[in-house]
Structure formats: C-alpha cells, structure tokens
Amino acid sequence: MMIEELDDPTGAGGLEKGSWDIDRMCTALDPLAIADAAAMSISIAQELETWVRSTALPVRQEQIMPAAILAAFIAPWLPSDQCSLFAQAILWTALIDVFVDDLKSESDRAVEACLQDCRSVISIKNADPTHSLSLALSTIHERFLNQPAGPSLYSFFQSATDSFLSGQSFERRAARALTGGAELPTIQEYLKQGARSIGMHFVTAVLWSTIESADASPAATSLGDALDDAALAVRLANDLAGHDRETVEGSVNALALGLQPDHVAHLLSQCAHxxxxxxxxxxxxxxLLTLALERQLLCYLRIYQRIDASH
Structure with missing residues (x-):
C-alpha cells in the first residue's frame, strides 16, 4: 500500500482527533490474516507481561496490548520470538517517553540519570543497569545481537538508541523552559530533535535486525534519508494528535512553538510522500527492509489520524 492510498493521511488541515468516516473505512481485509495477527497479538502480549515482570517496568496493563498489536500487524511475517522483540522495542520507547514527560513526579536529575544509565547499556561492555528502564533496554540489547542482522546493524542500533535518548533529554529541557518561562528552542531545532525523540530510528533498527539480509548494513545506510523523513512525519502526526493533552501537561511540540495546524499537516504530508x-x-x-519501514509509517500515521495514542 502506498501513501496515496490512505484516505487523507494527514487529515486535511490537521489530524482530527476521533474522526472516522465510515464510508472510507478499509474493508479489504483478509479475515484469515486478521485472525493470524490477532492471535499473534495475544501471544505477544503474554510474552510482554512476563518481560515486564522480570524487569519491574513501570507499566500499566493497558499499555501492553497496543505494543503487541502494533508489532503483530506491522510485521506479520515475523515468528513469535522476533515479533516479541519488536514489541518490546515499541513498548520501551513509549515508557521512556512517559517517564521523561512526567515533570511532576520525576526530578530532572533522576530522569537524566536513567537516560545516562541507558546509554551505558549500549556503550559499555558488561554494564550493570540500575534502573528498570535501563534493565529492560539491556534485555533488548542482548536479543538484538542474536538476530540475523543484529551484528551487522549494531553500529546503527547504537546510534539510533543514543539519538533517541538525546532527543528525550532535549524534550525534557524544552518542557522545563516552556513551563518556567525560559527561552524556547527554535522550531528548526525542535524538528531535528523531535524526529529523534519519537523513537522511529530505534524501533526500526530492532525490526530490521530480524531480517536476514546479506547487505543489511549498507541497505540501512542507504535508507537513512527515508527513515529520517518517516520519523519526522510521525513526530508531526504525534504533535497534531496530542496537542491538547500536551498543552495541559506542559510538553513542547511544533504547535506550542508557533506552527499552525495547516502548516504542520503540510510538512507531515511532504515528509511522508x-x-x-x-x-x-x-x-x-x-x-523487506523498505516494506518494514513503509508499514510502520502508514500504521503510525493512520493511528495518529484517529487517536492520541502516545499516553
């Protein structure tokens, strides 16, 4: 499926929260494929629950199934063990985002210590994680290295992880500036960092690691620009869908920095195309690498068109 086949992928004038045009619903869905993906989702959710307990992750029950569903429907070709790894990556990025966004419960020092602990997991051999989120990352890290393309994509994975964590640090500082009346980042800096903090590079690295390919590393490098565009498109879709909530929470997004919804939707469409x-x-x-990235892009844009799915 190409982006043109999505009915109004950007939601003309912005993504309307909760909009659902029954006449445009996609009905061309193979019921057996749906059943397979649904069954896989249930299996993956059970595996995620076990993983969450083993790492003591701060997870609400309702956060588990969406990660399982996304993994199963985006990559239906994956066997259960690899699909669960992809789901772990999706859930972990969401939990980091919630943790960093919590300006009231978590101190800046505690947040930065956790992010630094996560960096140590991927940069220091035999690192000893001290936070549940970094412990969870260490299990993803270990499983990544055992995937077919894991060793060849390891540098890409390290860069993607560090980029995600740096983007999250930026968002924390920007949110403090917004709530404290300090100088805000420029929109250019926000778009650069926001494309990192959305987590697309990290989850894509994990998904690509499961694909057996003799040229996975050069292919991933060649697809870098496409991945950057996808990440920014998803970031902008996230901003449009979650603007009302983030205004209340004090989070920074493209609209809070002055862009109008029409402009954001236009940029989103450009990046996606x-x-x-x-x-x-x-x-x-x-x-298969391109298919994996395209399916992620289309699924995330469609979901953000319908709901604010971030928290």
Missing part, C-alpha cells in the same frame, strides 16, 4: 518515494526507488534487494 518523500519517504515513500525513496522507498519505491530503492533496489529490490532491500525489499
């Missing part, structure tokens, strides 16, 4: 165009022009040898 650029990404898909680049994927369509990619050599067939990297087909």
């Amino acid at each position: 650029r990404c898909v165009e680049k994927l369509n022009n990619f050599p067939p040898a990297g087909h």
